Amino acid sequence: EVQLVESGGGLVQPGGSLRLSCAASGFTFSSDWMHWVRQAPGKGLVWVSRIDTDGSGTTYADSVEGRFTISRDNANSMLYLQMNSLRAEDTAVYFCVRDRPGPHFYIDVWGKGTTVTVSS
């Protein structure tokens, strides 16, 4: 079964840091681009970041550029999101997702999400 399981969410003060992890299973992790997508409480979906298969190429939303870093460990089928200088507006459920193989960018596998709350 194809599965993505996020962990690492929690309550953090403004200006603090968190590292999200995502364990992938049931597919050849090293062959697929991966993304993080977030959803603030009661709001819509927002793309955060993507990483290519070997980690050499990354892209970020303007809102997190310079504060967040996406990375991966293909040997252990793990995806990460290092989040620094957190702000209240980063409060959201963060989903680890797989890019559907193909020439365009769609999401065909979603984790259940991990909740990040930034508050004093």
Place this chain on the structure above:
Amino acid sequence: DIQMTQSPSSVSASVGDRVTITCRAGQGISSWLAWYQQKPGKAPELLIYDASTLQSGVSSRFSGSVSGTDFTLTISSLQPEDFATYYCQQGNSFPLTFGGGTKVEIK
């Protein structure tokens, strides 16, 4: 960034109704658009990609079409399990962008 404008933001419908949701891209994205369904407290699920290709395992009562920069998701005969929020997403370029969502509610 490519803006995706989805309408309506909500729709009330009955079981058996035909429901249509529209998404307009702020610039040309060819057919590179996906539709997702999200139920409360759950992760979204991919329904359609490339504007009209049904994801494996998705019911054929869902269909998608495109005309220029206007995309449409149609549910041919609404079922109880279809009450959810639907999002479009452009798959043409980064940053990936989603529509604001359409909540399909029970009438």
